[in-house]
Amino acid sequence: MTETILVRSARLADGTSVDILVKDGVIAELGAVTASAERVIDAAGLLALPGLIDLHTHLREPGFEQSETVLTGSRAAAIGGFTAVHAMANTSPVSDTAGVVEQVKSLGDAAGYVTVRPIGAVTVGLEGAQLAEIGAMANSRAKVRVFSDDGKCVSDALLMRRALEYVATFGGVIAQHSQEPRLTEGAQMNEGTLSGQLGLAGWPAVAEEAIIARDVLLAQHVGARLHVCHLSTAGSVEVVRWAKARGIDVTAEVTPHHLLLTEQLVGGYDSRYKVNPPLRRDEDVQAVRAGLADGTIDIVATDHAPHPVEAKECEWEAAAFGMVGLESALSVVQASVVDTGMLDWADVARVFSRVPARIGQLAGYDRGIAVGAPAEFTLYNPDASRVFDTGQLRGKGVNSPYLSTTLPGQVVATIHGGYATVLDGELIDVETIARHAGAANHG
Ligand code: DOR
Numbered sequence: 001m002t003e004t005i006l007v008r009s010a011r012l013a014d015g016t017s018v019d020i021l022v023k024d025g026v027i028a029e030l031g032a033v034t035a036s037a038e039r040v041i042d043a044a045g046l047l048a049l050p051g052l053i054d055l056h057t058h059l060r061e062p063g064f065e066q067s068e069t070v071l072t073g074s075r076a077a078a079i080g081g082f083t084a085v086h087a088m089a090n091t092s093p094v095s096d097t098a099g100v101v102e103q104v105k106s107l108g109d110a111a112g113y114v115t116v117r118p119i120g121a122v123t124v125g126l127e128g129a130q131l132a133e134i135g136a137m138a139n140s141r142a143k144v145r146v147f148s149d150d151g152k153c154v155s156d157a158l159l160m161r162r163a164l165e166y167v168a169t170f171g172g173v174i175a176q177h178s179q180e181p182r183l184t185e186g187a188q189m190n191e192g193t194l195s196g197q198l199g200l201a202g203w204p205a206v207a208e209e210a211i212i213a214r215d216v217l218l219a220q221h222v223g224a225r226l227h228v229c230h231l232s233t234a235g236s237v238e239v240v241r242w243a244k245a246r247g248i249d250v251t252a253e254v255t256p257h258h259l260l261l262t263e264q265l266v267g268g269y270d271s272r273y274k275v276n277p278p279l280r281r282d283e284d285v286q287a288v289r290a291g292l293a294d295g296t297i298d299i300v301a302t303d304h305a306p307h308p309v310e311a312k313e314c315e316w317e318a319a320a321f322g323m324v325g326l327e328s329a330l331s332v333v334q335a336s337v338v339d340t341g342m343l344d345w346a347d348v349a350r351v352f353s354r355v356p357a358r359i360g361q362l363a364g365y366d367r368g369i370a371v372g373a374p375a376e377f378t379l380y381n382p383d384a385s386r387v388f389d390t391g392q393l394r395g396k397g398v399n400s401p402y403l404s405t406t407l408p409g410q411v412v413a414t415i416h417g418g419y420a421t422v423l424d425g426e427l428i429d430v431e432t433i434a435r436h437a438g439a440a441n442h443g
Contacts, residue, residue, distance in 0.1 A: 001439030002375075002418030006037035010048035010379060012369060013345040020048065022375040025418030030371050039420065043379050046412055047345060050353040050368040051083025051376035052330065055146070055175070055253060055360055056229060056301035058322070059085070059116070061107060062100065063092025068306040068396050070104060071430070074113035076304070076326040076395030078421040081378035081411040084115035085304075085326075086360055089126070090151040096121035096132035098140035105142040111430075112437025113421045117360055120144040122163045122174060126152050131159065134166050145361040148175035150229055151276075153211060155181050160215060164224035173251075173359060175227040176215055178236070179277065183207035188317060190263045190278040198266065200316065203278050205233040212236050216243035216250050227359060228252040230303050232277040234287030241296045251359055253301040254288045256332035257323055261285075261401060271312050271319035272401045275305070292351060293342040299356045302329050306397025324397040328388060330380060331407035338382070339408060345382075375418045384410035394427060 005022040012018060019033035029035065054077065060068035068076075070087070077085050087104050089095035095104060101118035108116020120137035124130045126149045137144040147167060154160045154176060163174050184207045189195050191202020212228055216239065219226035228240065231252045240252045257275060262282050265273040273279060291297040305322025312319050325332075333352065337343040343351070349368060357365035367373035386392070388402040414422040419436040421428055 001436045003039050003420065004037040005039045005041065005415060005420065006033060006035065007041045007043045007048065007379065010043035010046055012048055013349045020369065022415060022418055025375055027369060027371055027373050027375050030369070041379065041413055041423070045383070046379040046381050048369055049081070049345065049378050049380055050349050051378055051414065051416060052081045052352045053356040053360065053362065053365060054082055054085040054302050054304070054326065055299060055356045056150070057085040057087055057304045057326065058090065058306065059087040059104070060306060061091060062103060066308050070107035070116060071111040072395045073304070073306070073326070074108065074111045074116065075427055076324070076393065078113040078414050078416065079394045079411060079427055080326040080328070081330050081380060081414055082114055082326060083376040083378070083414065083416040084117065084362055084365060086117045086119050086146055088150045089119050089121040089148060094121050094125050095119065096124055098133065098136040101137050101142040101144050102140050109437060110434065112433040114416055115362065117362065118142045118144055119175065120147045122147045122149045122154050123159060128152065128154060128156055128159065131162060131166065134163070138170050138172060145172045146175050146227070146359070147172060148177065148229065150175065150177045153177050153179040153181060157214060157218065161218050161222060164219055164226065165222045168222065168224035173225045173227050175229050176211065177229050178208045178211035178215065180207040180210050189266045190280050192263070192281065194263055194266065205235050205280070208233055208277055209235040209239055212239045216240070216248050219250060220246070220248045225249045230255050230258065230277055230301070231288065231297060232258045232280050232284060234284045237287045237291035237296055241291070244296065251298040252296070253299045254292055254297045255303045256300060256325055256329045256336070257401060258288055259285065259292070259336035260332050265401070269316045271314065271316050272323065272399055274316060274319050274321055275323050276321035289337055289340070289342055292337060298351065299359065300329070300333055300352050301356065302326055306395050307399050309398065312399045322399065324393065324395055324400050326395065327393050328400060328402050328407060330411065331409045332402070334382060334409045335407060375415050377415050378411055379413040381410045381412055382408065384408070386410060
């Protein structure tokens, strides 16, 4: 059940002002629209961006519903301006069979706030010993194209080679969590002077860079596509830059938190800043920003990682790794790379929507805001500013590193599947969305 929606006077990323007519789930007209519509949204002063697409979201269902569910994570995504998310495989049971990925897809379809694309595990149980049923997941109703053991590295070089070879046969991609396990045993934060001062075991940059270097060479050797998850160091940017210069088929992502925050925050032992890979040095933050600006890093992805309060509100060494990120992502991207003059809004549309759509093979979603394209977009007020607090979170996790800080921008509306999921900065209720989604899924 789609709506006809007329958005009046929105500003596109290229600066032009247009009306947008949404009909039957697609963008029917763009320009000066005279038609009437069931719903009219006044978008004067608002930026229209193609719906954000996250290639790296932990939705936690099945198995860890105390942390997040597909529904609550989808709501967090919609309020953040997302219209599609890719759900990571570290669930319980692990998303390593056709049955589990189909379950995740069905839960996403039923929730209806965003398109949920399951990511399949590379190895059985994320154990790094035996390849998962990659072909069965690819051929399932969930049509999985991205495979990852995220949270863990596929550290065995032969298994990584075989996984790359396998996905190359159907145009899939392996998204690697690049972390050499032996070099990071017991690691708690970035390795350097500060980890020494704080007495915390270090996670050295070389543990990330060595795996990326190995994997780009493997990808080249077997002629496969590699995606690097949450790249975090200046050296990693150099390795990916080198690989791309040699024509190797690699893409890379950076998280909003690695674009904004540094290891200095760990000094207070506040576990909201505990994340894997860890927050790095200021030089690394500058390098990942520059890498995103020059195209070495292809996309931004959140690594939204909700945890229950008891898993985070404990001493640093016992706390879980991870931060929630969906609700704050666009504001953090604005603060770190737009307001600093490194990216413009057309770049943001590219790195946070069009290219992630291409990597995830979400048909049609890479067209942006264009006549005939799926009606997937967000209306954003970049001139707003807000003190970010738990009242702005819609997922179950409150482990945000931005609480009590002022962030720029505000998502005002999100349109997904031809209907509004967010209006006036607030989510549309669960029942209305389920009704829209049910109609869309069944005819
Ligand atoms: O901080 C993290 N949390 N990094 C990961 O790689 C996994 C994630 C999680 O699942 O909590």
